[in-house]
Amino acid sequence: xxxxxxxxxxxxxxxxxxxxxxxxxxxxxxxxxxxxxxxxxxxxxxxxxxxxxxxxxxxxxxxxxxxxxxxxxxxxxxxxxxxxxxxxxxxxxxxxxxxxxxxxxxxxxxxxxxxxxxxxxxxxxxxxxxxxxxxxxxxxxxxxxxxxxxxxxxxxxxxxxxxxxxxxxxxxxxxxxxxxxxxxxxxxxxxxxxxxxxxxxxxxxxxxxxxxxxxxxxxxxxxxxxxxxxxxxxxxxxxxxxxxxxxxxxxxxxxxxxxxxxxxxxxxxxxxxxxxxxxxxxxxxxxxxxxxxxxxxxxxxx
Amino acid sequence: xxxxxxxxxxxxxxxxxxxxxxxxxxxxxxxxxxxxxxxxxxxxxxxxxxxxxxxxxxxxxxxxxxxxxxxxxxxxxxxxxxxxxxxxxxxxxxxxxxxxxxxxxxxxxxxxxxxxxxxxxxxxxxxxxxxxxxxxxxxxxxxxxxxxxxxxxxxxxxxxxxxxxxxxxxxxxxxxxxxxxxxxxxxxxxxxxxxxxxxxxxxxxxxxxxxxxxxxxxxxxxxxxxxxxxxxxxxxxxxxxxxxxxxxxxxxxxxxxxxxxxxxxxxxxxxxxxxxxxxxxxxxxxxxxxxxxxxxxxxxxxxxxxxxxxxxxxxxxxxxxxxxxxxxxxxxxxxxxxxxxxxxxxxxxxxxxxxxxxxxxxxxxxxxxxxxxxxxxxxxxxxxx
Numbered sequence: 001x002x003x004x005x006x007x008x009x010x011x012x013x014x015x016x017x018x019x020x021x022x023x024x025x026x027x028x029x030x031x032x033x034x035x036x037x038x039x040x041x042x043x044x045x046x047x048x049x050x051x052x053x054x055x056x057x058x059x060x061x062x063x064x065x066x067x068x069x070x071x072x073x074x075x076x077x078x079x080x081x082x083x084x085x086x087x088x089x090x091x092x093x094x095x096x097x098x099x100x101x102x103x104x105x106x107x108x109x110x111x112x113x114x115x116x117x118x119x120x121x122x123x124x125x126x127x128x129x130x131x132x133x134x135x136x137x138x139x140x141x142x143x144x145x146x147x148x149x150x151x152x153x154x155x156x157x158x159x160x161x162x163x164x165x166x167x168x169x170x171x172x173x174x175x176x177x178x179x180x181x182x183x184x185x186x187x188x189x190x191x192x193x194x195x196x197x198x199x200x201x202x203x204x205x206x207x208x209x210x211x212x213x214x215x216x217x218x219x220x221x222x223x224x225x226x227x228x229x230x231x232x233x234x235x236x237x238x239x240x241x242x243x244x245x246x247x248x249x250x251x252x253x254x255x256x257x258x259x260x261x262x263x264x265x266x267x268x269x270x271x272x273x274x275x276x277x278x279x280x281x282x283x284x285x286x287x288x289x290x291x292x293x294x295x296x297x298x299x300x301x302x
Numbered sequence: 303x304x305x306x307x308x309x310x311x312x313x314x315x316x317x318x319x320x321x322x323x324x325x326x327x328x329x330x331x332x333x334x335x336x337x338x339x340x341x342x343x344x345x346x347x348x349x350x351x352x353x354x355x356x357x358x359x360x361x362x363x364x365x366x367x368x369x370x371x372x373x374x375x376x377x378x379x380x381x382x383x384x385x386x387x388x389x390x391x392x393x394x395x396x397x398x399x400x401x402x403x404x405x406x407x408x409x410x411x412x413x414x415x416x417x418x419x420x421x422x423x424x425x426x427x428x429x430x431x432x433x434x435x436x437x438x439x440x441x442x443x444x445x446x447x448x449x450x451x452x453x454x455x456x457x458x459x460x461x462x463x464x465x466x467x468x469x470x471x472x473x474x475x476x477x478x479x480x481x482x483x484x485x486x487x488x489x490x491x492x493x494x495x496x497x498x499x500x501x502x503x504x505x506x507x508x509x510x511x512x513x514x515x516x517x518x519x520x521x522x523x524x525x526x527x528x529x530x531x532x533x534x535x536x537x538x539x540x541x542x543x544x545x546x547x548x549x550x551x552x553x554x555x556x557x558x559x560x561x562x563x564x565x566x567x568x569x570x571x572x573x574x575x576x577x578x579x580x581x582x583x584x585x586x587x588x589x590x591x592x593x594x595x596x597x598x599x600x601x602x603x604x605x606x607x608x609x610x611x612x613x614x615x616x617x618x619x620x621x622x623x624x625x626x627x628x629x630x631x632x633x634x635x636x637x638x639x640x641x642x643x644x645x646x647x648x649x650x651x652x653x654x655x656x657x658x659x660x661x662x663x664x665x666x667x668x669x670x671x672x673x674x675x676x677x678x679x680x681x682x683x684x685x686x687x
Binding site for chain 1: 313
C-alpha cells in the first residue's frame, strides 16, 4: 500500500478541509482530482507530515504521518504547485542543493543533479541562473529537484500549470516514464483531466474534504452493460421515439443517440427496432464512459 | 537522439540524519555570499585588524623575552607608556587586554558592514522567490531553517572575530614561550569568543527579523543602516549634550570662584595683605576641591547614564568591556598619569560606564522580539493558503 488514511480530519477554524477521510492507495500512478477547495492540497500536506491532523491516523510508505514526518519527507519527492525557487543559483546548484537538503552529500548531490537535469531535458541550461528559466523549464527544474534523491513516491501538484502545449507534453511524458518505466509511485494532482488520464492508472476524487470515489481509471471507464451509442441513416428522431416505446432511455450527444436498453435486453433490441422501423443503423458501439463523466458523476452525486 | 542515453538511473546512496540539516543551509548561504566580489574584498579587509592584533601580541612576547630580534623596532613602540615597556611581563595582561579591546571594537564596525552585505538577502530573497515550500517540504523543521540562516551570520563573524582572536592568542603564546601566559590571558580568549558569539546571535537574529519583513533586500539594508547609524548618532548627540551641560556647570563654578577671588579691594597694610593671601589660598583650595568633586560627580553620573544605550553598537561595546575586563586595564594605564588627569582620561578612553547588565538585557530583549517577528513572518505550511 502506498498510503492510507483512516478517519482523518483537519480543520482550519470553522473550515473543515478533510472530513473523516478514509482511503487507501495502491502503488503506481495515482491521479488526485477534485474541485477547488476539495482538500487536495491539505491531503498532500498531511501526507508529507507538513501539517498536524486533528483526528484519525495515516501511513505513507508504511510510516506514520503523525510521528515519522521527517522520514516520510526523506522518502518522498514533492514538486509544489506555486512557482518557487532557491534564489541566486544555477540550475545544477539548485538541484544539488535540493539533494543536500534531503541529506545527500555535496558530491552525490552534484553528480546526481547532472544526471537528473539531463533526464528532464535541462542539460544544456544547467549552468544558467534559474531565475532566467522559462515557466516550462522551471517546472522541469522542480521535477528534477523532486527526484534528485530517487524517492519512492513522487508528488506533483499541478505540474502543467501555465505551460505551453509542447512543455506540457514533455512534463507528462516524464511523469509517465517515471511512473510506468522507472518504478516510482506517483501522486499527480491536477485540474486537467486529460493530463491525469495520460499519466495515471488510478484516481482519487475528493470533494468537500471527503472521498467521492476512487479506483482504476480503466474500470471506472469500462463499457456500460446496457448503454450504446448509435447513429441511423434516415430519421433519427423517429427512431428515438420507437426506442422509447420499447422502454429505452434516450439522450442525444452530438449526432448520436445514447441509448440505455431495459434490464435483460441487449443490442438485439436495437437491431429489431431498426428492422421494424425500416431504418439503417450506420454506427453502433457499447457506450464507454470518459474520465470527465466519472468525475462529474462523482461530484454531482455528492 | 544521443547515442548513449542513460535516461533515469536509480540512486542507492546514503543520506545523513536531519540533525545537521541547518549546516547545509548555512554552508550554502556562505558559499552564495562569497560569490560577490565586494564581499570577498570586505572579508579580506576584515582580517587586517587581526593581523595587527597578532603582530602586537607576538612583539610583546618577544619583548617579554628580551629578544634582540625586535631591537630594531623598539623605537616604533614609543607610543606606549615607558612604564609598560620597562616591565613588559608585569603589564602583560594590560597590553593584551587593550590589544584585544582595540581589535574587537574595530571588528565590530566591520561586522556591521559584513552583516549589511550578507544579512538582507537571507530571508527576503526566499520570500521573494517563494522558496519556503521547497525548504519545508524536505526533511527539516522550521528551526533548522532559522538556524541555517543564522549560521551564515555566525559563520562570517566567526571568520573575522573568533578565528583571528584564537589564532592571535596562539601566536602570542608561541612567541612568549611562557606557560603562565595561558593562565594570565585565558579569559581574553574565552571572552573574545563569547563576545563574537553574542554579537553573531544578537545581530544575526536582528537582521534575520528585518529580512523577514520585506521581499526587497534593499529596504532591509536601509533599515540595518538606520539601526546602526541613526541609533549611534542619536546616542552620541544626547550623551555629548549631557556632558557639555555638566562641563558648563563646572566652568560656571570656576568663574564664580575666580570672581570671588578677585572681588575684594586691594589691601593697604601688611596685615591686610597677609589676610588677603590667606583668603585667596583658601578660595583656591576650596575651588580645587570643588572641581575635583564635580569631576567625580560627572564620572559617577556616567555610571548611570543610559543615553549611550540608544546606540546598538555601544551596547555591544559595553558587553565586550565586560567580557574582556577592559576597565582594570584602562585604570592601570590611567595610573601612569597625574591624578588630576586620570578622571578625564578614563572618561575619554574607557567607554560607557553604565551597568553592563543593562546592555545584556536590552540585547536579549531585542533577540526575543526578533524571534517573535521570525515566528510570525516565517509561518509553517499549516494554513489554508
